[in-house]
Amino acid sequence: MARNSHHGAKADADTEAAIDGSHHLPIDPDLGIESADGTPDGATLDAAGHPTGHVNATGRAPGRDRHLRILTAIAIGGFIGGLVRYGIGRAAPTPHGAFPATTFGINVAGSFILALLVVFVLEILPPTVYLRPLVGVGFCGALTTFSTWMLDTDRLVAAGHDAAAAGDLFGSLGAGLAATSLGLTIGRAIVAHRSRVRGEGHNRDRDREMATDAA
Amino acid sequence: MMLALLVSFGAAFGAVARYLVDQAVTRRSARTFPAGTWVINITGSLVLGLLAGLATRHGLSANAVAIAGTGVCGGYTTFSTFSYETVRLMEEGSGLVALANLAGSLVAGLAAAALGLGIGLL
Numbered sequence: 001m002a003r004n005s006h007h008g009a010k011a012d013a014d015t016e017a018a019i020d021g022s023h024h025l026p027i028d029p030d031l032g033i034e035s036a037d038g039t040p041d042g043a044t045l046d047a048a049g050h051p052t053g054h055v056n057a058t059g060r061a062p063g064r065d066r067h068l069r070i071l072t073a074i075a076i077g078g079f080i081g082g083l084v085r086y087g088i089g090r091a092a093p094t095p096h097g098a099f100p101a102t103t104f105g106i107n108v109a110g111s112f113i114l115a116l117l118v119v120f121v122l123e124i125l126p127p128t129v130y131l132r133p134l135v136g137v138g139f140c141g142a143l144t145t146f147s148t149w150m151l152d153t154d155r156l157v158a159a160g161h162d163a164a165a166a167g168d169l170f171g172s173l174g175a176g177l178a179a180t181s182l183g184l185t186i187g188r189a190i191v192a193h194r195s196r197v198r199g200e201g202h203n204r205d206r207d208r209e210m211a212t213d214a215a
Numbered sequence: 216m217m218l219a220l221l222v223s224f225g226a227a228f229g230a231v232a233r234y235l236v237d238q239a240v241t242r243r244s245a246r247t248f249p250a251g252t253w254v255i256n257i258t259g260s261l262v263l264g265l266l267a268g269l270a271t272r273h274g275l276s277a278n279a280v281a282i283a284g285t286g287v288c289g290g291y292t293t294f295s296t297f298s299y300e301t302v303r304l305m306e307e308g309s310g311l312v313a314l315a316n317l318a319g320s321l322v323a324g325l326a327a328a329a330l331g332l333g334i335g336l337l
Contacts, residue, residue: 027303028249029296030237074234075227082226082290086219089285107294114295115302137234142226144294146256147263148285150324154264154332169321176298184302 025184029118033132034070066129073130077138081110085143099164100152103145104172110144112179119187124194218278225286229259233291247312249300252293253320257327259292264328268335 026032085106094100114136121132149172156165237251244250266284269275297320304313 025303027247027300027307028237028241028251029299030234071231071234075231078230078290079223079227081230082286083219083223085226085289086222086281086285090219107298110295111298114299118299133234138227138230140295141233141293142230142290145289146292146294146297146320146324147259147288147328148292149294150256150260150328151263151267151332154325154329155267169325172294173317173321176294177302180295180298180302184306 025118025122029114030132030137033129033137034067070130070133073133074138077134077136077140078142079138081139081142081144085145094152097156097159097161097164099167099171100148103148103152104168104175107144107149107172108175108179110140111176112183114140114144115180115183116187117183119184119191123187123191218281221278221282222286225282226290229287229290229292232287233293247304247309249297249304249316252296252300253316253323256292256297256320257323259288260324261327261331263288263292264331264333265335266331268332268337270335272336 088106089102092102094102117132117136117140121128121136125131149168153165153169156162156168233255236255240251240254263284266275266280266288270277270280297316301313301316304310304316
């Protein structure tokens, strides 16, 4: 019973933390990718995933194998992200001197997806090593672009389209930050809902136990 | 079709380079300021500006610009991580660092792209 009460209290704390956003998401969304299962970066693991100082049968350190698999996941995600951005850019090219709506839309959408993904990977899904490199670093990173945003703005200024330049610079910034916040808020609402449901489950168990004790 | 594949391979290369550069820069700086993403976005903007200048003045082919610019520079630089890090800094109460990241990225990014463009037009 004491154990259940403890769990209930922890679930409540989790719910509050998720609601006020005080749980610990990293500032850098790539942080700790190589140590997603809790081992330090570069630590070697044996086939069963236990830390070991030895190299495996292939004569290579398994930690290095994992590093290469993470880089492969980033490359695959980057390939798809780049292909999607290029495809959308070809399908909806921006006319000269116009507001670059395509890059704007891609950057805002990618910001939303990345924020939602980080909450899902770190707070909802079971521990996973390759999802963040694949979808976060690879896909979202390559889908969105900073350099085109800067160059487009410079070119609009140079061509005398000051309003479009200002709209591109500050519009992308505002919409991007809002999309990130929305992604985090939705992700956290899902986390809070899940832990509330789990917390109620614990409380029900506890009530049932108390009723049994009383009888 | 072939060009789309080459652009995508360029983006894959850029994404891997971004991860490695971010790790290398972040390991060297203990501060809250997201120096890794900043360095990546500024250097990528410089190179994209350079490519655009070379295309305008020195006849760099449109295909080369698509592969190296849209592909590599686009995959290397990132808006989503820049936005994410800024929002997280604000949430953590590091408003000044968030503001420095915003202003520093925009001012340096616009200057870097313009500098690259200027060099490419020489």
